[in-house]
Amino acid sequence: MASQTDSSLPAPAPHYKVPFNLRRFIRMNSAQIGILGVFIVLWLIFIISAPNTFLSPQIYSAFMTSTPFFAIMAIPLTVIVIAKEMDLSFPSITAMGMVAFSFVYNGTAMLGDTTLSTTARVGVAILAALITGTIIGWINGIIVVKIGIPSLVVTIGTQFFWRGAVLVLTSGTNFPLEYIKKTFFYPLFVGKIGGFLPMQMIWLIIITVAVWALLNRHRFGAHIYLTGDNINSAELMGVNTGRTRIQAFMLVGGVSAFAGLIASFYIAYFWPNMGSGYLLNTLAAVFLGGTSVFGGTGTILGTFLGTFIIGSIDAATVAVGLTGFLTQLIYGFIIVLSVIMHSYLRKRGE
Amino acid sequence: MENYRLELKNVSKYFGEVKALENINLQLGQNEIVGLLGDNGAGKSTLIKIITGYHQPSSGEIYFNGNKVENLTVPKARKLGVETVYQERALAELQTLWRNIFLGREICNSLGFLDIQRMKDETHYLMTQSMGFTSHAVSPDSRVGKYSGGEKQGVAIVRALFFEADIIVLDEPTMGLSLKEAAKLISFVRGIKEAGKSAIFIDHNIFHVYDVADRVVVIDRGKVAGEFLTKNIGLNELMEKMVRVAESGSLD
Numbered sequence: 001m002a003s004q005t006d007s008s009l010p011a012p013a014p015h016y017k018v019p020f021n022l023r024r025f026i027r028m029n030s031a032q033i034g035i036l037g038v039f040i041v042l043w044l045i046f047i048i049s050a051p052n053t054f055l056s057p058q059i060y061s062a063f064m065t066s067t068p069f070f071a072i073m074a075i076p077l078t079v080i081v082i083a084k085e086m087d088l089s090f091p092s093i094t095a096m097g098m099v100a101f102s103f104v105y106n107g108t109a110m111l112g113d114t115t116l117s118t119t120a121r122v123g124v125a126i127l128a129a130l131i132t133g134t135i136i137g138w139i140n141g142i143i144v145v146k147i148g149i150p151s152l153v154v155t156i157g158t159q160f161f162w163r164g165a166v167l168v169l170t171s172g173t174n175f176p177l178e179y180i181k182k183t184f185f186y187p188l189f190v191g192k193i194g195g196f197l198p199m200q201m202i203w204l205i206i207i208t209v210a211v212w213a214l215l216n217r218h219r220f221g222a223h224i225y226l227t228g229d230n231i232n233s234a235e236l237m238g239v240n241t242g243r244t245r246i247q248a249f250m251l252v253g254g255v256s257a258f259a260g261l262i263a264s265f266y267i268a269y270f271w272p273n274m275g276s277g278y279l280l281n282t283l284a285a286v287f288l289g290g291t292s293v294f295g296g297t298g299t300i301l302g303t304f305l306g307t308f309i310i311g312s313i314d315a316a317t318v319a320v321g322l323t324g325f326l327t328q329l330i331y332g333f334i335i336v337l338s339v340i341m342h343s344y345l346r347k348r349g350e
Numbered sequence: 351m352e353n354y355r356l357e358l359k360n361v362s363k364y365f366g367e368v369k370a371l372e373n374i375n376l377q378l379g380q381n382e383i384v385g386l387l388g389d390n391g392a393g394k395s396t397l398i399k400i401i402t403g404y405h406q407p408s409s410g411e412i413y414f415n416g417n418k419v420e421n422l423t424v425p426k427a428r429k430l431g432v433e434t435v436y437q438e439r440a441l442a443e444l445q446t447l448w449r450n451i452f453l454g455r456e457i458c459n460s461l462g463f464l465d466i467q468r469m470k471d472e473t474h475y476l477m478t479q480s481m482g483f484t485s486h487a488v489s490p491d492s493r494v495g496k497y498s499g500g501e502k503q504g505v506a507i508v509r510a511l512f513f514e515a516d517i518i519v520l521d522e523p524t525m526g527l528s529l530k531e532a533a534k535l536i537s538f539v540r541g542i543k544e545a546g547k548s549a550i551f552i553d554h555n556i557f558h559v560y561d562v563a564d565r566v567v568v569i570d571r572g573k574v575a576g577e578f579l580t581k582n583i584g585l586n587e588l589m590e591k592m593v594r595v596a597e598s599g600s601l602d
Contacts, residue, residue, distance in 0.1 A: 013471040013472045013475030014471065014475060015467075015471055016475070016490070213463075218462050218463050219456050225442070225445055229443065229444045229445055230441070230442045233439075233440040234442065235424075236402075236436055236438075236440040237455075238403075238424035238425045238428060
């Protein structure tokens with residue numbers, strides 16, 4: 001592909017450098033600056049109202065422990081929303097990935113349960129979970145692209161289907177995964193560095209940086225933005241919008257399965273309803289971060305900040321001394337206000 | 351004998367039961383400007399989308415420089431030197447100018463990572479040299495949605511020119527343009543001829559087409575109703591024939 005484009009290009013143009021202009025920088029990045037503003041204001045409110053809690057490092061360790069469980073999924077979900085698609089099936093994918101994990105682990109029982117063989121079995125099982133998630137994403141994409149059903153509708157269906165599959169395959173039972181603690185995957189996925197920094201936070205950062213690079217520095221991301229902005233223009237100009245969207249669904253699928261691994265490794269336990277509580281939190285974080293439901297705009301940094309706003313409200317409400325009944329009210333208030341802010345910023349930006 | 355730059359033989363296109371095009375034969379010579387005329391729904395845009403590889407013909411053959419081409423796609427047509435300025439302009443309005451200039455053929459390395467600086471450099475060069483944009487609002491990083499109709503058309507045209515096409519297809523390029531902008535566009539089409547390239551120029555406005563085309567092809571109800579060399583036919587006569595075609599389906 002690259003050589004083909006290069007051959008038709010004339011000689012490189014002279015180097016061009018724009019002088020830095022603060023006003024333009026603010027206008028171009030208004031959504032990210034806006035959500036950063038919300039983030040900092042909330043943080044200051046928390047610190048002022050509960051200094052004992054918010055000036056001690058433990059609370060941040062706690063945030064970094066619990067937020068990545070859904071934040072990891074919000075990152076690829078941002079890509080889907082920018083492409084003007086939707087995926088509601090990711091909570092079921094987390095559970096279905098774990099079913100594949102335990103099937104493969106149990107299916108390789110002939111290898112025995114020495115430390116070495118358990119590590120090998122868990123490694124293969126992890127691979128199976130990731131592949132299963134990616135395949136489910138691929139199926140979502142195929143139904144959306146090839147049959148032409150809106151992704152919102154398709155993934156409502158597949159969300160039920162895969163949850164149902166999990167319940168049937170496990171007969172609805174929970175089961176412990178104690179054996180993973182024998183393997184190095186346990187500290188690799190959910191260990192704590194220095195007793196403070198949880199590994200799931202490191203994984204969240206890795207996924208955030210990788211997806212950011214894919215979205216902003218890679219042809220795939222360029223095509224995601226173009227597809228979400230104006231799918232007709234993209235197709236007229238030769239962008240394979242179908243393949244691009246299918247790849248985005250596969251990305252959500254694979255990463256959701258990974259999030260399922262992290263969440264169940266953390267408590268070394270599998271439960272068939274895992275992930276179902278994360279649906280709205282994750283979506284809210286994406287929209288809070290300034291990604292437009294109309295497609296074509298959105299940023300990874302915005303989503304990243306959005307997840308930590310969502311992830312901190314629960315603890316903060318209690319720490320500040322308000323009753324726990326208020327959390328949902330505050331959630332709703334912050335989400336609606338932020339979305340109004342983004343809508344206003346977008347209109348001004350154009 | 352010199353080959354035609356582009357030739358369609360007996361091309362038909364059906365959308366389900368609807369016959370959009372029926373047995374179209376069309377030739378485009380080396381360094382020729384062909385005007386396509388026809389009423390709304392005559393099949394002009396469908397014909398264009400077949401030439402650019404967006405639609406595949408239901409039957410018929412397409413030749414580039416005398417060579418038959420099978421399964422024409424948009425990237426394949428581009429490789430063969432077809433560039434298009436679409437009626438709908440094919441811009442992504444929330445995206446920046448440089449992303450629009452390189453829409454669908456981003457410059458990237460073998461792993462698919464973008465060479466953003468290079469694309470911005472090229473965009474800046476094109477803006478100042480070819481588009482004649484001097485306005486402060488227009489920079490490689492500005493969003494295309496903010497531009498005026500003429501500026502947007504400029505982006506679509508410059509994009510087609512940048513990639514050194516042999517055949518430039520213009521689908522209703524003067525739609526929504528001011529008189530001044532339309533005049534600029536016409537002089538641009540003349541520039542294509544002077545540069546030794548070919549063009550297919552579609553417009554509602556018969557004056558614009560007559561002004562620059564070497565040959566005019568009239569399409570009606572999915573068929574070629576007739577063709578004329580502009581040097582052999584007067585503007586009034588052509589207009590009369592156009593009206594007659596629209597009313598009766600026949601030129602005479």
